[in-house]
Structures are given as C-alpha cells and as structure tokens.
Amino acid sequence: MPGEFDLIRRRFTRSVTHTDLGVGDDGALFTPRAGMQMVVSTDMLVSGTHFFADVAPELLGWKAAAVNISDMAAMGAEPRWMLLALSLPHLRDEWVAAMASGFHGCCAGFGVDWVGGDTTRGPLNLCPTIIGEVPHGQAIVRSGARAGDDIWVSGVPGLAALGLRALRDDLPLADDWRERCVGALHKPTPRVALGVGLRGLATAALDVSDGLCGDLMHILERSNVAAVLSDVEWPLQPLIAACGDALLARRTFLAGGDDYELLFTAPAHRRAEVEALSLRLALPLARIGAIEAGSPHIELLLDDGSRLPMNTRGFDHFS
Known part of the structure; x- marks a missing residue:
C-alpha cells in the first residue's frame, strides 16, 4: 500500500x-x-x-x-x-x-x-x-448594489436541489431531466467567463450556493439596500418540466442551493449590455427583480401590485 x-x-x-x-x-x-x-x-x-x-x-x-x-x-x-x-x-x-x-x-x-x-x-x-x-480595483464585491439596479441570475438555479431530492428522497423526475438535475448537483460549471465579462458592469455579485434568496440577502446586507422580486422572467419552465410541480419549482428556484450560478446586480440603464453579454456567452441571464432603497429585506411583487414579504433564510450549517 x-x-x-x-x-x-x-x-x-x-x-x-x-x-x-x-x-x-x-x-x-x-x-x-x-x-x-x-x-x-x-x-x-x-x-x-x-x-x-x-x-x-x-x-x-x-x-x-x-x-x-x-x-x-x-x-x-x-x-x-x-x-x-x-x-x-x-x-x-x-x-x-x-x-x-x-x-x-x-x-x-x-x-x-x-x-x-x-x-x-x-x-x-x-x-x-x-x-x-x-x-487592480476591478473586483466585484457584495457591497456595491445601489437603488435602481436590476437583479440578474445566470442559468437555472434549482436544478441541483431537484437532483438532491431525487437522490435523497427519491423524488420522481422526468426521465430526460433526472440526469441533468443530478449532473447539476455533482458537476457544477463555474461561470468564470461571465464573471470576467461583468467587470465594470456588475455593481455586486456572488455565487448561489445556499439558496437564491438567502444569498441575495448577503448582497443586501453588505450594500444596505432592499430588493423586490418579480416572477415575470424567472426561468421556471425547466424546473417545472423536470418535476411537474409548479410550486416545488418556485421553491427550489428561490431556496435551492448548490447550483453555483452567479447572482448579480447591474444598473438598469446598462440592461442592453447584460443582454449582449448573455448572447456572446450563450448563457441565459434572467432579470428577476430590482434593488430599492431601504433596510435589507426581500419582497415579492404580486400581479395586483401588492407585495409579499419573502422568507430569506438560506442554508446554515449550524442551524
């Protein structure tokens, strides 16, 4: 030996x-x-x-x-x-x-x-x-988000969480999606090219490891701002196709971890530049909400214009 x-x-x-x-x-x-x-x-x-x-x-x-x-x-x-x-x-x-x-x-x-x-x-x-x-001076940190910024996320957060559920809880997934979800869990793809492309464009960023809402709170707390999310452009269809459950798809998108997609903010007036970067990298980027002034918290904008406070607790190793 x-x-x-x-x-x-x-x-x-x-x-x-x-x-x-x-x-x-x-x-x-x-x-x-x-x-x-x-x-x-x-x-x-x-x-x-x-x-x-x-x-x-x-x-x-x-x-x-x-x-x-x-x-x-x-x-x-x-x-x-x-x-x-x-x-x-x-x-x-x-x-x-x-x-x-x-x-x-x-x-x-x-x-x-x-x-x-x-x-x-x-x-x-x-x-x-x-x-x-x-x-020098071009690192994207968590403390730069400002009121009026868009909130973006790459890829499809939630796939890895569905893969984990499939392995741990025997959650049934569509045959053509099970391999993709388990693959997202076991073999994540670091978004290095996206990170480099966001220099000078993103105001704040992190990778989603403990759940989208919980990780977004890290940006909000470091930047001392609030966020409002709108589900109009959330990339939910792949998750729904995988599990056949729209509610589970929303939950895994917002709270699932282990995808290591990039969550970032960028000024609204530079939206076209973010979209051009998405096309250049052939990587879907979804605009999921906006940054607002206020104490750190997250709300969901409903169809009737009202707002719903969101659970922002992410995965915690000691809870």
Whole structure:
C-alpha cells in the first residue's frame, strides 16, 4: 500500500503552466502578473454534509475544485492556483486516483495550476484553497448594489436541489431531466467567463450556493439596500418540466442551493449590455427583480401590485 509521500508524488504532482515552483517543497512559488490584485478563497466539502459518502470520487474531485473556482468567478477574477488539503479515513489508491483525476480535470479546464496541499488521516474532507487575479480595483464585491439596479441570475438555479431530492428522497423526475438535475448537483460549471465579462458592469455579485434568496440577502446586507422580486422572467419552465410541480419549482428556484450560478446586480440603464453579454456567452441571464432603497429585506411583487414579504433564510450549517 502506498504511503503519504508516495501518494503525493504519484497522484497529486501535476505539471504547471504559470507557476515558478509547484508540488514537492514546503510551499509553492508564483509571480502575480503586473497590475493584478490577488484574490484568495477556500470552500470545504465534508462527507455527509456536502456530499453522499458513495458519490463517485471523480465527480467529488471535480466539484471540490469547481465550487472554489466559482468563488473567483463571483468576484470577476481569473482562477490561477489551487491547493488541496485532504483528510482520508483510509488510503485507497484507486479512490484517490479517481478523485485526483476529477480535481485536476476541473483545474486544467479553467487554466488553474494545482500547486500543493496536505494529506492526513481523518473523516473524509476536502478543503481546497484557490488563488486568483483580478485587475487592480476591478473586483466585484457584495457591497456595491445601489437603488435602481436590476437583479440578474445566470442559468437555472434549482436544478441541483431537484437532483438532491431525487437522490435523497427519491423524488420522481422526468426521465430526460433526472440526469441533468443530478449532473447539476455533482458537476457544477463555474461561470468564470461571465464573471470576467461583468467587470465594470456588475455593481455586486456572488455565487448561489445556499439558496437564491438567502444569498441575495448577503448582497443586501453588505450594500444596505432592499430588493423586490418579480416572477415575470424567472426561468421556471425547466424546473417545472423536470418535476411537474409548479410550486416545488418556485421553491427550489428561490431556496435551492448548490447550483453555483452567479447572482448579480447591474444598473438598469446598462440592461442592453447584460443582454449582449448573455448572447456572446450563450448563457441565459434572467432579470428577476430590482434593488430599492431601504433596510435589507426581500419582497415579492404580486400581479395586483401588492407585495409579499419573502422568507430569506438560506442554508446554515449550524442551524
């Protein structure tokens, strides 16, 4: 059976393209490009909390990399370097090889050098750290939303939540949608090109990991504004087609997590630019509401013009 250092040499040592010194020393060396700010984030995946223990290791590796790359996308940054701290209850070489293949595959697909990390014995836990770059002063943060901004979201939030329900609760899904929903859960696509395209256009952004309304509240609280949502342009039809239940579709759109789509705000007068970006990237972007002045809260605009306060609680690991 391979030991820790043999494991690192055989499974975690990969070629690099923009790194001065990668795996094999006490630390990695890299040189940031001129005029760039560094962006650093970490997002942990724990067995039984973030994934089923029997998930395919290659998919798990991909997702561990993808959710961290998504944090870079949310800030308009280019992902550049990744580390992985890994806790394993048992050293199973075949499992580690598949996980490392998925992790590296996602990194390579988005131009990320895998430059190091750590391994230890313990409960199954993957904790990547990602480092990216963004032109100085152009990072998209959560505190920039202003009254009058549109609220946009990419893709179809809710697909991953339906996939989770299908696996956990045996929720019946249409045959041609089950694979797509489970795929959205296990193999999310970081919206890096969208994040880069939103530099100088979006006023605030984040990626949807804990539910759309709960995550929107993070923007509202950081920006000290309110939001009103209108369901006229919500992308509900794919969700309804998948589960056949319009009410469940609305709930999963608003409260489902794990899609890692980008939720962002942009000035209303730049709406045409957002729509042009959507066409250029061939990525659906839905305008789901607007930012208003006021204390942080979310309301739903009803057909008769009245408003309904919305439940804004997202997923919380400690509740």
